Amino acid sequence: MKNIIEKTRTFRKFDATAVIDASTVEKLIELGRLGGSARNCQPWQYRIVTDAGECASVFPHLGWAGYLTDWKGPEERQRPTAYILCYLNREWLKGSLQEAHFDLGIASQNMLLGATEAGLGGCRILAFSKKLAAEFPQPEHLELQLVIALGVPAEKVVIEECSDYNIKYWRDGNQTHHVPKRRLQDILLQP
Numbered sequence: 001m002k003n004i005i006e007k008t009r010t011f012r013k014f015d016a017t018a019v020i021d022a023s024t025v026e027k028l029i030e031l032g033r034l035g036g037s038a039r040n041c042q043p044w045q046y047r048i049v050t051d052a053g054e055c056a057s058v059f060p061h062l063g064w065a066g067y068l069t070d071w072k073g074p075e076e077r078q079r080p081t082a083y084i085l086c087y088l089n090r091e092w093l094k095g096s097l098q099e100a101h102f103d104l105g106i107a108s109q110n111m112l113l114g115a116t117e118a119g120l121g122g123c124r125i126l127a128f129s130k131k132l133a134a135e136f137p138q139p140e141h142l143e144l145q146l147v148i149a150l151g152v153p154a155e156k157v158v159i160e161e162c163s164d165y166n167i168k169y170w171r172d173g174n175q176t177h178h179v180p181k182r183r184l185q186d187i188l189l190q191p
Helices: 004-007 022-033 053-060 096-116 133-134
Strands: 044-049 082-089 123-124 142-153 157-161 177-181
Touching: 004 096, 022 082, 022 096, 022 177, 044 053, 044 096, 053 133, 082 096, 096 123, 096 142, 133 142, 133 157
Parallel strands: 157 177
Antiparallel strands: 044 082, 082 142, 123 142
């Protein structure tokens, strides 16, 4: 379990020649569906995007890697080949929006763990233009809240110990993506 969690990183560069079919993405959504849900409300619905033209229409609306201010996202040859658009169904929402967001965190992590097991990688993207929703019209009670980009990773991502409490991820001269993590002894509270 620890091994797959360590391998499940946020990837932002992919092999754009490695096509992902809709059935593979559907299997990932199935893993998300099986996760826990507050009040068992299950207020999320998903749209699979694997068509190359549709993927191309998603990409311009996305923001990538806020800490990497000089990088505007992957080049065309490194773009995702699939997306999962995550919609909140307000008609199904029985609890609070906060509870629904916890549910989406659980579901999206299950999907990304499954992606890792399948040799894929992904990136949760909250930074997207509201114009993206217009590209894929849905009934008013469905609100696009998260985009999950998927593909075969084309970058190296490493975990390292956080120093001086600096949590900002960064890239070195070889374009290896470094992700600082707080030490276990720093996050454990003492009695």
